[in-house]
Amino acid sequence: MPRFIRTRLLAMVPVLVGMSILVFVTMRLIPGDAAVVFLGTKPTPEAIAAFREKAGLDQPMYVQYVVWIGRLARGDMGISLTTGSDIKTELISRLPITAELTFLAMLIAVMIAVPLGIIAALNHNKGLDLGLTSLGMIGLSLPNFWLGTLLAYFFAIRVQWFPPGGFIPFAEDPVGNLKSMTLPALSLGLVSASIIMRMTRSSMLEVVRQDYVRTARAKGLRESAITRGHLLKNALIPVITVAGMEIGYIFGGAFLVEAVFYLPGVATYALLAVNQRDYPVLQTIVLLVTLAFMLVNLVVDILYTYLDPRLRMG
């Protein structure tokens, strides 16, 4: 493993510890008592005391924290305060849905955005460029939950090509699974595609002006060779940054799109936990999401060094 990856992985540890403390403390600042939520309206004081003891809420905060982290390190995420179900089991069943949604959305975004961005830049200021840029502006301004609603209306209600919602596991029915994920993934992916396309286009236009491109042209290289050998590799570096950031936005968007298409994913779980003040669930999800983003950022940085050898020195 190259040294910089090892260093970066080690640097994650203090951030995760800091984040876990921050999350743990803020979750306890949430107004409203979990006991009241769990036990319903007007519980007896005895019932509240018993619940607090069972959930460990009567212990000092630092004891609760150490107990939580200790269990988490052993893979025990605890139980949900509202449903009493095991958080880990719940997450394992929900994670594949959100992961598939994010992956498909990202795939759609990149596969549409990069080629279109390149086409727009190569036709700079011509009709095609103008059309694509305008389309990008429209896509950028479309809220993903409104696009999702439109797609559901036209392709699930008016023409019943796709189901209007719900999730079918891939193992049960691969075709049904892809059908149930098409509209959600499109709602998220098309919006991100607009952002990545704009970045690809402006990044290409930036690189076209560089001296080495003029040199390549002066020494008689064919346009296609210049595009492939010089333009793309250099133009894609900022595109990867933006695409990496888009993963974060897509996950944020999953909250909305999972709600639009009634997908029982992680975001739906988190939203339920927010509404019910279920902090064992919330703190676990926030920590896992933080970890996921740090790993994504690391992968983006690794891709950088592959594309830009200058960075390999550091």
Added chain:
Amino acid sequence: MATASATLDPAIVSSRSGGRRMQRALQNKMVVFGGAIVLLVLIAALFAPRIAPHSPYQQFTTDQLVAPGGVYPLGTDELGRDVFSRLLFGARISIQVALISVSIGVLIGGTFGLLAAYHGGAWDMLIMRFADILFAFPSLLLAIAVLALLGPSLANVMVAIGIIFIPIFVRVTRAAGLVIVQEQYIEASKASGAGPLQIIVRHVLPNAMAPLLIQITLAISYAILSEASLSFLGLGAQPPEPSWGSMLSSGRGFMTFAPWTAFGPGTAIFIAVLGFNILGDGLRDVLDPRMKS
């Protein structure tokens, strides 16, 4: 008009650069088109009580889910409320949330950004580290986390979105400030005894106006989108408040036979966001020549 100003004495032109920028802005198609949409949204928000044919809350119990046309230009919702009137009052909510949240971002972020640029060193390090951490978190998740803490309400949505904007405005004002702080006239004004506050207000702030204006326009578009998103999830406006996001959320349930309940608010969000985005892009072309492609 452009040729007329080009023949002017350069000294006069630069002293009137505000007016010239305004002129150039009005020649930019994106500024005009985006500006026109923005104006429309602002008029709807400002004059909602005068334009609206009905109260946004009145329930015409005999006229539930009536199709668009006649007394109800855009139809009625499941409780018999006029969708058009609710959309107009929804513009008020959107603009109000946007203005307040952007103000929070500009005031807090701007102050820290200018402080970082002016003092440099440890101040700069500390402020920028904090901004980086805040910026690294996906913004909608940050807003949801803040709302989990504060509880769902429109007022808390303004705070949550405002917090998203803080690191953005820290960066914008710091970048603008850094360039200006190195200028010789700042040195001169320091030498003549001007204090930091005087220098920031007199010299740094006016020069940071262009990037700030661009960022504010784009932030308003983002605030409108975020308010709609959070209200759609039930974390923002609470019934019966006519927020576009919550209207879309409840309208979706009747989409099969009354699609207008969802189409009205959805289109409203899209148009408002589009207007501010186009205006912001146009302003960037006009005010920031480096970004022009």
